[in-house]
Amino acid sequence: MERVIKAIIEKGEQTGIEDQNDYYERYGLYFSQLIGYQIRNDDTKILLYYAEIKIIKNY
Template sequence: MNRVTQAIIENGQFTGMIRGYDRYEMFFNEPIGYRISPDGSRILLYYGEIKINADDQYHVIPRTRPSEEKLGIYRSMERPNVIPSIYSFLAL
């Protein structure tokens, strides 16, 4: 998770301040983790977001894609930041 965090800080796209948090986001070429669905299947996660508050406290959120409020930002971009292989949040 530390490598994913560092990658987003160094190469992520600043997407603005929402609800008091600066947000940086990034697509990855390889999965950074997975989410377990109610049926038990695993959904691979290729997208990471870091939220940073005014006190520089932060947390990283692995996601399947940008949140709905962010999709418009990426639709307007030719290509979001993408970097090669990053270790997974979880052992796959």
């Protein structure tokens, strides 16, 4: 998890639109290697190659 967060902070791109009423900035990054998976209710797994983080804006 720390490796993914660090990579997003260093190389991620800002996602979404600038919203004055939103207190967060969002950044995302696609990875060439698998970074994890999501387990569904039916126990199937979705492989994850993309992640986003949300950072509180500086006011």
